[in-house]
Amino acid sequence: MTILSLCQLQKARTGFLSNIKESCYESFPLWITLASKGLRFIEAYETRRWKNISTNKWSLYTAKMSEERIFDKEEINERFLSKLNSDEQYTSIYSYRTLLRQFDIYFPYSGARIGQRAIKTHIFRHIRALELYEGGMSKEMIQKYLGHYNGESTNFYLNKDIYIA
Numbered sequence: 001m002t003i004l005s006l007c008q009l010q011k012a013r014t015g016f017l018s019n020i021k022e023s024c025y026e027s028f029p030l031w032i033t034l035a036s037k038g039l040r041f042i043e044a045y046e047t048r049r050w051k052n053i054s055t056n057k058w059s060l061y062t063a064k065m066s067e068e069r070i071f072d073k074e075e076i077n078e079r080f081l082s083k084l085n086s087d088e089q090y091t092s093i094y095s096y097r098t099l100l101r102q103f104d105i106y107f108p109y110s111g112a113r114i115g116q117r118a119i120k121t122h123i124f125r126h127i128r129a130l131e132l133y134e135g136g137m138s139k140e141m142i143q144k145y146l147g148h149y150n151g152e153s154t155n156f157y158l159n160k161d162i163y164i165a
Contacts, residue, residue: 001165003160003162003163004162004163004164009162010131012107013035013107013127016031016106017032020102024106026094027099028079029078029082029083030083030099032077032080034124036128037071037075037128038124038132039124039125040062040125041099041121041122043060045096045099047084050084051068052085056072056073056074057070057071057073058071058073058076058081058084059071062147069147100120103121107123109123109164111164111165112162112163112164113163113165114156114161114162114163119162123162125146126159126162129142129146129154129157129158130157130158130160139151139158142158
């Protein structure tokens with residue numbers, strides 16, 4: 001069992017995005033948005049969850065909470081925004097299974113686990129939460145950023161014992 005450092009996870013994410021950009025160009029906007037914002041997979045995959053609320057702001061109706069997260073236009077990948085503006089759903093382009101295969105092929109630690117839980121694409125949420133925490137953001141702010149009701153869920157994302165067998 002090997003515990004992965006944040007640095008190793010960040011390098012893996014960078015390599016993954018580079019490979020996806022070259023090999024799966026159409027799905028790249030989804031992956032870059034997912035990997036950089038700490039979203040749940042379904043929040044990036046189902047673009048109908050997003051709403052343009054002003055010239056420079058987008059809201060996202062979160063998967064687990066009945067609240068919205070607000071993003072500045074500059075925070076979101078340009079090609080992902082063009083998908084949002086066109087109302088074209090990733091669900092009509094790629095099946096959920098196809099995208100998970102892309103993840104399994106291109107992410108070197110696709111079998112990563114925390115305890116007995118396989119974390120798959122949620123690894124990007126863990127990486128983002130750890131980056132924010134190590135950057136000095138409080139647990140309460142990270143909880144809000146990730147859209148959690150309670151701190152216990154957030155603590156799970158701040159668990160540094162991400163490992164591969």
